[in-house]
Amino acid sequence: MVLRVTLTLDYLSGKVISQVAPRHRHNEWLKFLKKLDSEITEDLSIHLIVDNYSTHKHQKVRRWLERHPRFHLHFTPTSASWMNMVERFFRDLSQQAILPGSFGSVAELVDTINLYLAQHNLEPKRYVWHADGQEVLNKIHRAWEAATNPS
Numbered sequence: 001m002v003l004r005v006t007l008t009l010d011y012l013s014g015k016v017i018s019q020v021a022p023r024h025r026h027n028e029w030l031k032f033l034k035k036l037d038s039e040i041t042e043d044l045s046i047h048l049i050v051d052n053y054s055t056h057k058h059q060k061v062r063r064w065l066e067r068h069p070r071f072h073l074h075f076t077p078t079s080a081s082w083m084n085m086v087e088r089f090f091r092d093l094s095q096q097a098i099l100p101g102s103f104g105s106v107a108e109l110v111d112t113i114n115l116y117l118a119q120h121n122l123e124p125k126r127y128v129w130h131a132d133g134q135e136v137l138n139k140i141h142r143a144w145e146a147a148t149n150p151s
Helices: 026-039 059-067 082-098 106-122 133-148
Strands: 004-009 016-021 046-050 071-075
Touching: 004 026, 004 082, 016 026, 016 106, 026 046, 026 059, 026 071, 082 106
Parallel strands: 046 071
Antiparallel strands: 004 016
């Protein structure tokens, strides 16, 4: 069985809100959006950076989002730099909770993941990107030059 861990990572606090499910279809995504809606104070706008996976764009999801205007989805290519932060979090989850374990059932694995996430939220730490802004801009410029002026 494949498990899908869906999570929000609050960039400023490092806290996560998560959901573990066997699939990641529009039904599970809607359930997760409703969970966010109930757990995040009503006075905050919610900006979610998501990939272009069709689940995030399903007609039922779009209708739900229209009725919940505080939600703002920002679609980004999978290789975008924000993913590095999320991928690092999943690497930490894998190395610290999943790989050292041995699980007799899917339920044990899910419990281990949920325990790791709960413990993370007791003392969350921000993931800080240490890239130099000018270096990033230089790379973008070089990539743009290469794309527009092929040799």
